[in-house]
Amino acid sequence: MAMNLPSGRGKGRRAPMADINVTPLVDVMLVLLIIFMVTAPLLTAGVPVNLPDSRAKALDQEQEPVQVSLDDQGRIFVGENEVAEAILPDVLAEIAAGSDAAAPRQIFLRADRSIDYGAVMRVMGELNRAGLNRVSLVTVASDAR
Template identity: 85%
Template sequence: MAMNLPSSRGKGRRAPMADINVTPLVDVMLVLLIIFMVTAPLLTTGVPVNLPDSRAKALDQEQEPVQVALDAGGKIFVNDNEVSASILPDVLAEIAAAGNAENPRQVFLRADRALDYGEVMRVMGELNRAGLNRVALVTVGSEAR
């Protein structure tokens, strides 16, 4: 009498499937890529400034920084609002008073490369006098050009 027992040689057994279907993963990643490519240009707003090149790395930020920009004509903008040079110290003093002593406000200074160095230093001096000492100069990375 013969019995039909499963043999250890693997006859009649199916091998386990070890393939992963990556098509849905690729589809989702391509959709996300398209979404980011469409929305990224919409996130950059502000005053058009021709920034100088730099190889410095991006900064980590805890809170929304104050944006100070100087365009090619020498106009000063604080958070996309034009400010005259005469009231700039008052505006910066209000911003400095709104921050706390433990975590002072970060300031991003963007200046057009065609500006005179003295104009940029005048604004930096006003930032220093107001107590806003965490100033980062915004540049364009060298690989962006």
């Protein structure tokens, strides 16, 4: 540990301090780390949907998929935006046109477990008609029984 003792030279001047106190920096970084650890799980899904359980394993993917969600009232969401059923084919056609033929877009279909099966099949039919055939049904992983 070094100490700065006054010397006989330059009686009116103080020597510059060459030490940096890193304790406040470490404290701030730890607080930021805790904040990010708490908020990161909250950023995963935008539309609250009660998903069914499944024992299937997660998929590996290279590009960000498009999320299509149906909530418990039957409303349709593409990403975070609510879409009327009448304009759903146009929105899906835009998505299909933006994807490249070599690597078509992956679609994650999330539907509430209490919703009518026919509503899910209508959305899947529109996805198929738009040429978006890489559809994954999202579920909640359950424990092996």
